Amino acid sequence: MDPFLPAPFGAVPSPRQMAWHQLETYGFIHFTTNTFTDLEWGYGNESPAVFNPTTLDARQWVDTAKQGGFKGLILTCKHHDGFCLWPSRYTEHSVKNSPWRSGRGDVVRELADACREGGLQFGVYLSPWDRNHARYGDMAYVNYYRDQLRELLTHYGPVFEVWHDGANGGNGWYGGADETRKINPATYYGWETTRSIVRQLQPEAVIFSDAGPDVRWVGNESGVGAETTWCTFNPAGRYAGSPAVDDLGSGHENGSHWIPPETDVSIRPGWFYHAHEDGKVKTPEQLVEIYFQSVGRGTSLLLNLPPDRRGLIHENDVASLCGYRTMLDRIFATDLAKTARISATHTRNPETAPGNLVQDDPELCWAAPDGILNANITLDFPTPITFNIVQLKETIALGQRVRAWRLEIVNDQGIWEVAAAGTTIGYKRLVRFVPHTTRKVRLVLADCKACPVLTSIQLFYSPEAGGNGATKGEY
Ligand code: FUL
Helix, strand or coil, X not given: CCCCCCXXXXXXXXXXXXXXXXXXXXXXXXXXXXXXXXXCCCCCCCCHHHCCCCCCCHHHHHHHHHXXXXXXXXXXXXXXXXXXXXXXXXXXXXXXXCCHHHHCCCHHHHHHHHHHHHCCEEEEEECCCCCCCCCCCCHHHHHHHHHHHHHHHHXXXXXXXXXXXXCCCEEECHHHXXXXXCCXXXXXXXXXXXXXXXXXXXXXXXXXXXXXXXXXXXXXXXXXXXXXXXXXXCCCCCCCCCCCCCCCCCCCCCCCEECCEEEEEXXXXXXXXXXXXXXXXCCHHHHXXXXXXXXXXXXXXXXXXXXXXXXXXXXXXXXXXHHXXXXXXXXXXXXXXXXXXXXXXXXXXXXXXXXXXXXXXXXXXXXXXXXXXXXXXXXXEEEEEEEEEEEEEXXXXXXXXXXXXXXXXXXXXXXXXXXXXXXXXXXXXXXXXXXXXXXXXXXXXXXXXXXXXXXXXXXXXXXXXXXXXXXXXXX
């Protein structure tokens, strides 16, 4: 522990969670028999013969994700229909009985390799609910699930995230039984044991579910994080598929564990590719909006890019994603805060000077002395700046401390005026507002749970940042 820094406050991220926060955006790949049957949830009775992408190219998925600025890809190795995209030795219901690559293909291998080659992280989604498996509902299936997880976590190199979705039980084919099976999601899967398998085989991987243990669901599939986002969370009594509660987005201010939210959303209306949705791909503007409302609210963004029947990400999706990236690059091209002389009402010591906030160095921070629960940081500019976006970063390695802040400017009359305000900051907080021109800006940390510690403050100007150019809903 650095002697110049304050002691950590409350629950703090583990090293694997810190690495995950820094990814910020990564992609989801939903692909299975559904792609060929036009379904969202396969019933489990699909013949492997339907799985036959004509020109599957995992490198194209990786290239597309990289063009979007994404740092990883998570593949639906098995969705609820039970079809496996790798030749699992525990089932015949997989690519090995499909015509694709004459039954010798392995989508998991192709994507894991392409990710490694392209410098992306690779993650796995393995649906706990399996509508194909005859033994779904008893212990034999849970063992099967764990065996499959072991295959995926042993044979395909490093995995950065293991995704357990919460859809559970219901009607299905179940090896021909063709019936409805109900399980108790709180107890059936024995999650503690399954998690220990992940920890043992891939200690660096974060585990996602509705309740963590490393990353939690944001609580909706529309790409929106909560205005107030605490990474702290009380997971007691929660599990994958817990009845929906509306605290997933906001978390718990004094939560016992660090379990940050992940915002998952599809670039199309559905999670799987459907030709009839080719005209409904989200526009670059909509994706930028999602970025501001997810990453900009302290969550990570998991954006789904479903390959089509060729096994390629469709041209419309590629075009939208590139458009989104170009817009973001333009919006964040120039950090105006860098030209400021920066001072603070309270500073802990010379090592944590306020000038650190504009250095663009995640290792540096500004910190207030112990016991200081509100402080101001002032930026003086040699010439007036015009800006309409603020980006703040809290030094989350030491915990989430800020409960309320506002950004003020000196207006034409020389009076301090509020430009923006918010509650939590966390890993990253972005707020857009009407443009202001000024030579003096101050960040008022109005209410903190412990002495504040920030990593950066950045200011940008962009006429295309969206958010209706207004502060509405932001404070
Ligand atoms: C949900 C599933 O039911 C959807 O099909 C999709 O995979 C989504 C990401 O998770 O639980």
